[in-house]
Amino acid sequence: MSKFIPLSVPNLKGNEKKYVDDAITQEWVSTGGAYINRMEKMVADYVHTPDAVACQSGTAALHLSLICCGVQNGDEVIVPTLTFVAAVNPVRYMNADPVFMDCDDTLCMDMDKLERFCVEECEMQDGKLIDKVNGKHISAVIVVHVFGNIANMEKLMELKTRYGFKVIEDATEAMGSFINSGIFAGKFAGTIGDMGALSFNGNKIITTGGGGMLISEDIGLLEKARYLSTQAKDDVVYFKHNEIGYNYRMTNLQAAVGVAQLEQLEDFISTKHANYITYIENDVPLYPFRADTRANYWFYSYLTEKRDELITYLGENNVQSRPIWHLIHALPPYINSRNYCIEKAQYFWEHVVNIPCSTNLSKDDVIHVSKLIHDFDHKEGK
Structure with a gap:
């Protein structure tokens, strides 16, 4: 085999x-140590923000973002349905309610439908966007840059200006992706909205095993997040805490791995891009990334009418693949949540297969996987 x-x-x-x-x-292995500070500075310098806050996970970073952006008990937060569930669960941590939005052709949130929802389903009251169905304040939007493809941030930020909600970027899959043209040219994923969350989980383009990072142009929000992530310590000698805090700080051991990974990030992106091109050159038409961005090419998507059969066939030939995530609005914890015109996301759920994309892949590996996909398509009469 x-x-x-x-x-x-x-x-x-x-x-x-x-x-x-x-x-x-040095015996600095917990949530203090030079590597944490070093990694925060490296990330901030890389994405051109004034600071960054190292966290226990990307999920923790998103939770802190919601707190720092003022989301309240009973608010609504607009989220994508086509994403990993960790992008949505923190909304419930806040005792707020998600409103699920469809995706566009980038696999990211459909901003035209978001605008239509705001116009047709909501109204402005005292400077707040209010859902006319239930009277709830829509206080934030969580936008996910799916697989390293950047969402339509120009349209989203226009809507933010018009309707006053906060924008939290889930850039957990998009470390290193940036925009090449338009008003946000040169801006990295995660640096355009109010706050951005990065993830260094084991399958991300760089990893610390677990771990995440918060980035923002607003130093005040970052300082608030750092305070909350370290148990809200107001007096470290006499253990005075004026707010509810969280044990959300990254460890120095994780950061030591992260510093080494950051040193290789651009090489990893180059490898991801090269392997993506090799698949295409071997007649595997992978789903495209936006041409007006420098994507990090984190995950590769292949569209097929035989999703489950292809996954099984690749598995039988010792190649791991997976479908895209199950749509969150259809999962049991969210089955009764508000959703709006979910159409295209359903198509991608039924047709996307993610195929091997590690930076460890050799050219021969890519050619081998490509041949298996061709063999499958031939067998299925495609």
Whole structure:
């Protein structure tokens, strides 16, 4: 049998062990230490923000974003249905309610439908966007840059100006993606809205095993997030806490891995792009990324009428693949939540197969997977 080719795994061939050994030698292994500060500075410098806040996970970063952006108990937050559930669960942590929105051809939130929802289903009252169906304040939008493709931020920020909601960017899949043209030319995913969340989970383009990061142009929001992420300590000697805090700080061991990963980020993006092109050159028509961006090419999508059959066939040949996420508005915890004109997301749920995209992939690996897809299509009479 041929070797196993995983879907997306870490690439730990840089200075990871060296830096972790150094952190252990210094005995800074918990939520304090030089590598945390170093990683925060490296991320901030890379995405051109004044600071960054290291967190326990991308989910923790999103939760802190909602708190810092003032989402209240009983509010509504507009979210995509086509995303990983971790982008939505923090809304419920806040005792707020999600409103699910469809995607457009980028796989990201459909901003035209979002505008239509605001115009037809809502009204402005005292400077707040109010859902006419239930009278709830729509205080924020969480936009996800799916698979490293950047959503239509120009349209979203126009709507933010018009309707006054906060914008939280879930850039957990889009570390390194940036816009090439228009009013946000040069801006990285996560730096356009009020706050942005990054993730360093094991399958992301860079990893700390777990871990995440908050970025923003607003230093005040970042300082608030750092305060809350370290148990809201107002007096570290006498243990005075004036607010409810969270144990959401990244560990120094994680950050040691992260520093080494950041040193390799641009090389990883180049490899992702090269493998993407190799698939296309071998007649596997992967779903495109926006031409007016520099995407990080995190995940590759192949559209097929035989989703489940292809996943099974690849698995039988020792190649890991997966469908895109189950639509969140159809999951049991959210089945009664408000949703608006979900159409295109259903199509992608039924047709997308994610195929191997690790930075560890060799050209021969990509060619092998491509041949298997061709063999499957031939067998199925495509």
